[in-house]
Structure formats: structure tokens, C-alpha cells
Amino acid sequence: EPEVTQTPSHQVTQMGQEVILRCVPISNHLYFYWYRQILGQKVEFLVSFYNNEISEKSEIFDDQFSVERPDGSNFTLKIRSTKLEDSAMYFCASTRPINYGYTFGSGTRLTVV
Amino acid sequence: SQQGEEDPQALSIQEGENATMNCSYKTSINNLQWYRQNSGRGLVHLILIRSNEREKHSGRLRVTLDTSKKSSSLLITASRAADTASYFCATDKEKLTFGTGTRLTIIP
Known part of the structure; x- marks a missing residue:
């Protein structure tokens, strides 16, 4: 069964450093998403991406965050200057158009120290 | 926001019993x-029910949807130890919005 692949599985970074989280969505999916889950809390929407542009973003997704689909397969989330409160699990997801389930990756656990 | 809120927050039942969230x-x-x-892992899609559907089954799962009450339920029948996990509902309107989740523990 097709999978969404995320790398790395775990990243530790110093506060203020830039991180790039990588995702390979399912090839015939058209909609791509990033979510995050702070330990013990609910899964929060960050951004959705369709047709090579952001379609929606949450209040969390401020100027420190950016997304790219550089080569038609990878989908990346960049955090320019990490803060302690960015520590969380980050999940990538993809789906086909309306009324299909989303396929999530296994997540990247980001720890900012 | 169209947040889903699950109830109960935590549920412990004996193996073989039914679990309703x-x-x-x-x-x-x-x-x-x-x-x-599952703890520390990714999210696995279980079942989707469209807004014009009232009930759906998939194996041991049964989902109901009442759009007039804006509520849904998930029933897991004949629970197994492997069903121990957190379960989330998520509403879909151009993106998924997750609820707070129910932590289900199946006692062997």
C-alpha cells in the first residue's frame, strides 16, 4: 500500500537554527498538508498546499515557516529560526480530491534545545 | 472553528467488550x-463518512453521523488488546480539523 515517507524521524536542533523537514507524498495525490502535535496535545493544522501554492495556512504558520515542493515529489517544511515551543511531532499528509481519507507519514519528532 | 471534541477523554474496557467514542x-x-x-506514532485513517451518510461499517468498526446534532460516534466491537490507542475524529472541509482524542485502553 502506498505510503507517505517523512525524514528524518527525529531531529534535535539548537534554538535559532533552521530546520528542514522532508516528506514524499503519495504520487497520485494532489493535496498536501503539514500538521503538528505538541506532546500530549491535539493535532494542529499548519498549512495546505495545492497546485504548487499554499491554499490555506493557520495562525501558527507565521513568517518563520515556509513550504516547498521543489521537484514534483518532495514536499518540505522549513522553520527558519527555531524556538523552544516549536518542539513537536510534525506530520505530513496527502490526499486526493474531496471525500478521500488522508494518508499521514510517521512524523518527524523535532526537539529544540 | 469546526473543532471535533471527543468524549470520553479516556476509556478502559475489558478485551472482548465494545468501545464507543x-x-x-x-x-x-x-x-x-x-x-x-498508537503512542508516539503516525495517524492511521480508519473510516470516512460523508455528510449525506448516516452510518457506515468497516470490519469491527461502525460509525454514525448525525449532522443535525453535529455529532458522530465510533463503535469498536469485540475489542482486542491491539486496539489500545488514541482515537481522533476529524472534520473535513478543505482540510482536516482534529478533535482532542479518546485514549482507549483494552485490558487483556
Whole structure:
């Protein structure tokens, strides 16, 4: 069964450093998403991406965050200057158009120290 | 926001019993989905029910949707130890919005 692949599985970074989280969505999916889950809390929407542009973003997704689909397969989330409160699990997801389930990756656990 | 809120927050039952989890939401939806998350792992899609459907089955799972009450329920029949996980409802209207989850523990 097709999978969404995320790398790395775990990243530790110093506060203020830039991180790039990588995702390979399912090839015939058209909609791509990033979510995050702070330990013990609910899964929060960050951004959705369709047709090579952001379609929606949450209040969390401020100027420190950016997304790219550089080569038609990878989908990346960049955090320019990490803060302690960015520590969380980050999940990538993809789906086909309306009324299909989303396929999530296994997540990247980001720890900012 | 169209947040899903699950009830109860935690549920412990004996293996073999049925588990029922409820979800309420606030705004209109295209569909409602249920996901499972094992501790520290990714989210696994379980079942999707469209806004014009009232009930759906998949194996040991049964989902109901009442759009007039903006609520849904997930029933897991004949529970197994492997069903121990957190279960989330998520409303879909151009993106998924997750509820707070129910932590289900199946006691062998």
C-alpha cells in the first residue's frame, strides 16, 4: 500500500537554527498538508498546499515557516529560526480530491534545545 | 472553528467488550473521518463518512453521523488488546480539523 515517507524521524536542533523537514507524498495525490502535535496535545493544522501554492495556512504558520515542493515529489517544511515551543511531532499528509481519507507519514519528532 | 471534541477523554474496557467514542463538531462538513494513533506514532485513517451518510461499517468498526446534532460516534466491537490507542475524529472541509482524542485502553 502506498505510503507517505517523512525524514528524518527525529531531529534535535539548537534554538535559532533552521530546520528542514522532508516528506514524499503519495504520487497520485494532489493535496498536501503539514500538521503538528505538541506532546500530549491535539493535532494542529499548519498549512495546505495545492497546485504548487499554499491554499490555506493557520495562525501558527507565521513568517518563520515556509513550504516547498521543489521537484514534483518532495514536499518540505522549513522553520527558519527555531524556538523552544516549536518542539513537536510534525506530520505530513496527502490526499486526493474531496471525500478521500488522508494518508499521514510517521512524523518527524523535532526537539529544540 | 469546526473543532471535533471527543468524549470520553479516556476509556478502559475489558478485551472482548465494545468501545464507543463520541465526537461533536461545530460547523458544516464535507465528511468526518476517524483516525487511530498508537503512542508516539503516525495517524492511521480508519473510516470516512460523508455528510449525506448516516452510518457506515468497516470490519469491527461502525460509525454514525448525525449532522443535525453535529455529532458522530465510533463503535469498536469485540475489542482486542491491539486496539489500545488514541482515537481522533476529524472534520473535513478543505482540510482536516482534529478533535482532542479518546485514549482507549483494552485490558487483556
